[in-house]
Amino acid sequence: MLKANTTTTTTTTRDYITDGGDELVQQHLNRKLQSIHRFITNLILFMTSYLFNLLSPKYYYSNQQQQQQQQQQYTKKKSHPPDYYHYYTEPTTATTITQEEQIMTKQNKEFYEKVTASPVIIETEVECNKKHFVLALYPLALVMSVRDKKSSTSATATNSPPTPPSYIKMIHSSAITGTTLDGIVSTRVSLHTCVNTGDEKREVRTRKTLVLQFGNADAAKSFIDGVDSLLNALPSGHPKNRSVRVILNPKSGKRLAETIFKEVELLFKDSKMKVKKTITKGPEHAKQIGYKFKLNKYDTIVFVSGDGLFHEFINGLLARDDWEEARKVRLSLIPAGTGNGIACSLGLGDPMSSALACVRGGSRPLDVSVIKQDDQHKWASILSLTWGLVSDVDIESERFRSLGALRLQLGAAIRILNLRVYKGKISYLPALDTQKQDLAKIPKCTPSCDVCKSSDSVETMKNMLSNSQQSIVNGNNNQNQNNQISNGHHDESNNNNINNLNLSNTNGNHNISVDSTSTTTTTTTTTTTTNNTVETQQPQQEESIKQENNGDQQIQIEEPTLTSTSPSSPSSQPTLTNGSKVETRDIVVPLPKLPTEEGLLQSDKPLPSEWRTIEGEFIGFIASTVSHLSADFIASPFAHYSDGFIEMILIRHNPKISKFALASILTDAETGKHIDSPFIEHFKVKSLVLEPGKLEHREGILAVDGERVPYGKTSMECIRGCINLVCKAEY
Structure with missing residues (x-):
């Protein structure tokens, strides 16, 4: 009996090993095979990206210039600016x-x-x-x-100078x-x-x-x-009399925000500014701070992060009941993220340069776009609305984030090799009815930009184009006069060539001016009839933001509490790094209260006659209000800080566009020269409606400020000078 029990036990154990053990071994082998497969895949993708850069036209230019730059580095002495x-x-x-x-x-x-x-x-x-x-x-x-x-x-002995x-x-x-x-x-x-x-x-x-x-x-x-x-004599007075609040995202970019702030903090201490630091705990926290912070406590809000945290704060700020007053608070962005598009657009890509600009306190208005899909989806955008190639690369390359900046190059190589073409419809309200080559004649934005300082940016740009065209016409006329006089006759028809430049007068939707030295806010609403333009200005006097004057510099660290996610943000439910959910309070941030034009998204209501429509197949679409989407991607080199316009960049599907040409466009975007490509279409618009189509019964990707949003019909309107942002000093 005992022997039989022993045999039975052994058989049972063997059966267990045979049934369960083989399954465990198989799972282990599968994991090994998956690891090997991932390694081979990443190796192939890396080699593809390398070949993509190798075959790119920019490679030859960079390789040719590299030796010259190295020689100049040793032979030419370092040149310092006059500061x-x-x-x-x-x-x-x-x-x-x-x-x-x-x-x-x-x-x-x-x-x-x-x-x-x-x-x-x-x-x-x-x-x-x-x-x-x-x-x-x-x-x-x-x-x-x-x-x-x-x-x-x-000199003293001889009484000479x-x-x-x-x-x-x-x-x-x-x-x-x-x-x-x-x-x-x-x-x-x-x-x-x-x-x-x-x-x-x-x-x-x-x-x-x-x-x-x-x-x-x-x-x-x-x-x-x-x-x-x-x-x-600084625009904001002596730094020791100012109080600022620092919002820091420790997970931003390469997670160097706290390291960057250590040096920035010393600079603030040198200037004796009173500082309160808040470390965010997850998504939506900055949005809640923007919605709840006290206006009369701080004269400047400083962000040590990338563009994502700034996007959240702006959506919370413009959701307040007192958003008209809150939007005038001075905002400063110290780049610590991956892209840093806003900081680079302002010429403040260096963190210490941004910190110095914050200490000096000079600011200027910045445009904000209102992006809307329905009553539940509305965002205040500080960067862009993207669709097609750019959004596909940006969102789908997130899985390669560990590769750093190489992830975008790798994602671009993959997407170009497997190119997607989207059908869609784009309707837009043009700001200037002129050709792309004429838009390049408008001077680029500077701290003393005439376009941004003018009350009517459309008229200012028209005058710039007219003056540019007039100088060309005068030069041609002088040459023609000399030739025609020598032939014994004179033709005056060339004197009217400037009138051939077609600049249409279009209506503006919203114009909100922010004066950093004054507390008067002017809201301008413009309506267009057939031949006349009527403008109505409604000045509103508001109280100035109180500042705390305290000469003693203090650093306070706040441990924040998060609230629940609202529908207006593209971010997901807040989570900690360990994957556990963050405790939230019963506070929901509403949608931004920025005004929008009614009826843009209604399919049964036709758009006004001034609107234009482009329908067909597209490869890429970018609509932005700033020049940089990242440090190495100058999407709209002719964008202005506060002209009230959206820069719309299109790449339509064309059989003549080769993969090599698309690679050239993306590499040239690092310097902004991609605008010169014949495959790029550039428009200055006041508002637009995008109706993206599906790709083989599958939805594509829409992104607002680099974050994915629902795929569907979307409107975008520009609010001129909506917020007050610290800028580079002018000297």
């Missing part, structure tokens, strides 16, 4: 010139003469780094100079952030600056502190008062 540099007025063999020093050039000499032509604020002798200087503080710059003792003595200084160190006043008086030695002052250590093509700023030793306490105090007078 920080020091140089010798004459070449000398006794002194070794480092990378931060250079011989005075003609441009530097002109700037030095411009600085010294203005009245000096304070002039005294100081000691810095064990060297004696003559310090002179001017409105444009701080100048520290050293004169040759022999030349100075001979003083010789120019032999060595000069100059710091532009826009790089000065504050001063600190030593608590022990009353004659020692630390001058805090944020200087440009990059080149003319790229601005890269670094904190630098100069320790100045004055002869007496009165001279030190006079210098501090002089610097304070410069800081008091």
